[in-house]
Amino acid sequence: MRSDRILILGGTRDAREIADELVAAGRNVVTSLAGVTEQPVLPSGEVRVGGFGGVVGLKSYLESGHIGLVIDATHPFAARMSVQAFEACHAIGVLLIRFERSPWVAGEDDDWTYSPSAAEAASAVPSGARVLLTTGRKDLQPFFDRQDISGIARMIEASPVAPPCNWQILRERPPFSFAGELTLMSENAVTHLVTKNAGGTSTNAKLLAARERKIPVFMINRPSKPVVRSFGAIGKLVSAVGGVLSP
Numbered sequence: 001m002r003s004d005r006i007l008i009l010g011g012t013r014d015a016r017e018i019a020d021e022l023v024a025a026g027r028n029v030v031t032s033l034a035g036v037t038e039q040p041v042l043p044s045g046e047v048r049v050g051g052f053g054g055v056v057g058l059k060s061y062l063e064s065g066h067i068g069l070v071i072d073a074t075h076p077f078a079a080r081m082s083v084q085a086f087e088a089c090h091a092i093g094v095l096l097i098r099f100e101r102s103p104w105v106a107g108e109d110d111d112w113t114y115s116p117s118a119a120e121a122a123s124a125v126p127s128g129a130r131v132l133l134t135t136g137r138k139d140l141q142p143f144f145d146r147q148d149i150s151g152i153a154r155m156i157e158a159s160p161v162a163p164p165c166n167w168q169i170l171r172e173r174p175p176f177s178f179a180g181e182l183t184l185m186s187e188n189a190v191t192h193l194v195t196k197n198a199g200g201t202s203t204n205a206k207l208l209a210a211r212e213r214k215i216p217v218f219m220i221n222r223p224s225k226p227v228v229r230s231f232g233a234i235g236k237l238v239s240a241v242g243g244v245l246s247p
């Protein structure tokens, strides 16, 4: 019989909400965090922190922890963890499902340029641009390498690289409001927004503010992840868990 112990691969608000709902429903849940955030908001239930040590480490964790179901609720750009989860679960026959928030979609008044990577977005930004960069603490270097653009790079944790003098680091944690994003853009004379297509509602106010101020957006497309049974609504995923595990 399948074990009823669930591992949630977390690091997102969605993962927290999934854990909260499953724990409230009486499920046996452990959430795993990579350990990159200094003071994470913790979900209900058990929490473990730190990498597993690749596919081999994850397989061993799943076996020794008697995990019957893995829920991949990592960020859409955390592709490595999703690939490793797929490979480990596939190798030892543990069930894997994913929560996948819908990507943001441009409206007819939006001016979006799509980029396959941060490096390509960095090279596409026009000279003289004053950028609001919200790609997080990874992927900063190609922007910092451009001496003909300047701006603000926003992230939760400290920047792993020192910014050059034409860039300012802004450490803030979502959610962000429409009014706040408008003020940030106008006070800093922002001319372009560069963001990853994270989807969701806690960080989409910048897109509404960019639309309002007619600011062009460079949108970095999501990396591909292995195909697994996926859910775009937390309620549906939680109900499906009831269908695959005994109560």
Ligand code: NAP
Pocket: 008, 009, 010, 011, 012, 032, 033, 034, 035, 036, 049, 050, 051, 052, 053, 054, 055, 057, 058, 073, 074, 075, 077, 078, 079, 080, 081, 082, 084, 135, 136
């Ligand atoms: P990643 O590139 O996919 O993974 C890098 C390594 O971090 C993995 O190989 C794994 O180490 C470890 N790891 C990642 N997620 C983990 C988890 N939930 N539990 C335990 N170990 C984990 O991930 P990332 O882009 O660095 O993101 C790290 C974490 O931050 C993720 O959990 C993600 O949900 C969250 N996050 C990411 C972003 C983003 O833009 N990338 C944004 C918001 C939140 P081992 O190989 O040692 O197992």
